[in-house]
Ligand code: FES
């Protein structure tokens with residue numbers, strides 16, 4: 001017998017109410033139930049960070065949370081970053097600095113680093129690397145990602 | 161993979177929680193979920209009932225008392241990392257937390273979850289050993305408090321009974337100005353430690369060791385306190401010779417081996433890292449402090 005619950009979640013500002021199986025992870029809820037496939041699943045056990053979304057503002061791994069646990073909460077995913085087709089400054093810097101190749105890791109990295117810069121608007125390179133440590137990228141070698149994040153921060157401080 | 165089916169419970173009070181624990185079989189409690197969810201996704205663990213600790217109120221707090229700091233089981237690792245009280249009175253905990261997973265996992269992971277999971281290399285398990293933790297377990301019959309030694313039985317195994325949950329942990333405070341050092345070696349930062357060593361120290365007005373605590377993790381199935389050496393080094397000057405004695409004691413712990421790390425290598429790391437933690441604690445210890 002399926003254990004079902006009806007949950008109400010706000011995702012990228014839009015309220016949703018859905019019946020979900022309680023074993024449904026937040027990642028699968030976003031991807032399969034809401035068809036928000038921008039959140040990627042690399043490992044499903046908390047190792048790669050591709051699934052990172054923000055719950056109540058905090059960057060968390062959506063493969064390690066159940067959808068029922070977000071009942072009444074707000075969730076932000078990569079789909080909510082660009083508004084009306086206009087990329088965020090960080091997304092633009094990823095483009096400029098070649099911060100992505102295949103793009104599989106990118107949604108998780110954008111969600112993580114957006115949160116990080118809100119907390120630390122003037123980070124050192126080593127702080128950026130530390131904040132990035134929970135996200136695996138198999139393409140870029142990270143250098144271009146670090147450059148993009150540092151450039152975003154500099155731009156926000158009016159230095160570029 | 162995905163978790164196998166379970167029945168989900170979201171109690172809002174500790175009374176509801178203990179009631180559920182007292183009546184249901186085949187239960188797992190989920191706190192931050194940063195260890196349990198991977199195990200459920202892998203189907204290493206397939207509980208019939210999953211009880212969510214996140215909906216229970218009043219279990220996330222840091223309460224500074226004269227002799228100890230009491231931390232509620234649901235307190236997130238990130239909260240502890242940002243806590244001014246922890247930074248001021250127990251700075252080594254912040255240092256240890258910087259090695260726990262990554263920012264996304266610390267946002268969810270809790271101290272109670274880390275302790276109950278009882279990974280022998282976990283930094284917070286090491287902190288509990290180092291600070292002579294007293295753990296409060298709660299069931300329908302009320303509370304009982306046990307020492308860290310009674311709590312941790314072995315690899316991923318604690319003495320928490322099926323009808324109980326961990327409510328809070330008390331970590332013994334050290335005097336202001338005590339020296340502290342946490343050192344660890346892992347394949348990558350944020351990975352499970354192969355070996356981690358923590359050290360607390362106070363010096364008397366001559367600069368000799370007045371009180372010392374050293375906890376070595378990752379070498380055997382539970383963190384090991386170097387109790388005998390801690391006592392023996394009292395009154396000695398914290399110099400290279402003392403560090404060598406301490407390192408030797410860490411190297412004498414019977415070390416585990418697995419497919420990747422031999423016991424010889426673990427013992428070697430235990431010696432090297434113990435020396436580093438001790439040296440750091442010595443540098444930071446304020447000479448006027450008396451325990
Ligand atoms: S899919 Fe969640 S961390 Fe890899």
Ligand code: FES
Nearest residue numbers: 101103137138139
């Ligand atoms: S761009 Fe391909 S994994 Fe990061």
